Amino acid sequence: MSDENGTRAGHLLFLWSPNGWQLHERDGDPPDVGSTVQEGDRTFRISKVGPSPLPGDRRPCAFTQLA
Secondary structure, eight states: OBOTTSOBOSEEEEEEETTEEEEEEESSSOOOTTOEEEETTEEEEEEEEEEOSSTTOOSEEEEEEEO
């Protein structure tokens, strides 16, 4: 998904799992710091929103911790 300038739109979500960290692409704006998101049977709290960990990716990334 890209915007009119060819830049990827949306945000990334950095989630912990028993198998390691996972990076998920999401539509829209990132969730607010302190809010929670549900992924499967786990609830995560947004601990910070920062730049994408991917080189050259200008999307914001919401970093999580288990709630």
